[in-house]
Amino acid sequence: MGMSRRVIIIGAGPGGLATALLLAKAGADVTILEKQPRVGGRTSVIESDGYRFDLGPTFFLYPQILQEIFQEVGRDLFKEVRMTRLDPQYRLTFGAGGELNATSDLERMVTEIARLSPADGPQFRKFMAYNRVKLEKFAPCLQVPFPGWTSLLSARLLAVLPFLKPWKSLHAELAGFFRDPRLQLAFDVVKRVIDVRKAENKAAAEARTKAEQKQKILGILARKQDEALESKSEEELRALIEAM
Numbered sequence: 535m536g537m538s539r540r541v542i543i544i545g546a547g548p549g550g551l552a553t554a555l556l557l558a559k560a561g562a563d564v565t566i567l568e569k570q571p572r573v574g575g576r577t578s579v580i581e582s583d584g585y586r587f588d589l590g591p592t593f594f595l596y597p598q599i600l601q602e603i604f605q606e607v608g609r610d611l612f613k614e615v616r617m618t619r620l621d622p623q624y625r626l627t628f629g630a631g632g633e634l635n636a637t638s639d640l641e642r643m644v645t646e647i648a649r650l651s652p653a654d655g656p657q658f659r660k661f662m663a664y665n666r667v668k669l670e671k672f673a674p675c676l677q678v679p680f681p682g683w684t685s686l687l688s689a690r691l692l693a694v695l696p697f698l699k700p701w702k703s704l705h706a707e708l709a710g711f712f713r714d715p716r717l718q719l720a721f722d723v724v725k726r727v728i729d730v731r732k733a734e735n736k737a738a739a740e741a742r743t744k745a746e747q748k749q750k751i752l753g754i755l756a757r758k759q760d761e762a763l764e765s766k767s768e769e770e771l772r773a774l775i776e777a778m
């Protein structure tokens with residue numbers, strides 16, 4: 535491919551930035567267009583009154599991927615970007631009583647779990663060993679594109695199904711490892727956070743649509759162009775807006 539070509543990338547999220555790095559390294563003349571005043575897309579932050587709000591991810595779990603891209607262009611992620619290891623990564627406080635400080639230190643995590651449920655402490659080692667195999671088997675599938683539904687039938691993916699067990703719910707799998715329902719909940723929590731975020735996003739989108747509809751009606755009123763609305767009493771108009 536003639537890499538003296540000019541390339542325009544729309545969006546400076548992680549996808550656009552990574553693509554730009556790789557194409558520029560390959561010799562393309564790259565321009566990125568970003569509609570926001572900042573780069574980073576959903577991984578950026580907004581600041582207000584001295585507070586920083588994450589727009590998307592709150593912690594970074596898999597730096598290897600970025601390191602691969604940085605290395606590809608002759609840089610070292612860990613020199614370019616200051617990483618702070620969170621330890622504990624988060625603290626769960628259970629309604630049924632007790633706390634769990636999640637740490638990436640295996641032995642401390644076993645102790646944390648045993649504090650809640652002594653029988654479940656050693657089970658965590660089995661759980662980790664089991665998931666390590668699962669990740670090793672599945673990682674090659676995560677590194678190839680899935681352009682269409684037929685990609686789900688690839689021999690590579692079918693070969694890992696016995697390890698992924700898509701027929702089994704996460705809850706059933708966790709119940710096979712941990713007796714204490716608090717621990718089953720603890721390892722299900724990321725999925726729950728994603729479910730809640732999906733629900734929150736839907737609620738936010740609905741609220742935004744409502745606000746936009748109200749604004750439209752108010753705009754019509756302000757311009758006094760709609761005869762039908764103009765002829766309505768203030769009370770009728772309020773009722774109309776509330777119903778939107």
Ligand SMILES: Cc1cc2nc3c(=O)[nH]c(=O)nc-3n(C[C@H](O)[C@H](O)[C@H](O)COP(=O)(O)OP(=O)(O)OC[C@H]3O[C@@H](n4cnc5c(N)ncnc54)[C@H](O)[C@@H]3O)c2cc1C
Pocket residue numbers: 544545546547548549550551567568569570573574575576577589590591592593595731
């Ligand atoms: C709440 C939340 C939590 C998440 N947690 C994780 C996590 O833990 N781990 C993880 O790996 N991923 C996580 N993600 C997903 C991750 O943020 C996205 O996968 C990633 O940001 C996608 O990158 P992208 O470049 O494809 O898109 P985006 O990050 O969405 O970037 C797209 C960019 O394009 C710009 N743009 C769009 N249209 C135009 C236009 N017409 N002209 C100019 N610019 C335009 C946008 O402003 C934006 O900057 C999370 C996402 C959310 C929302």
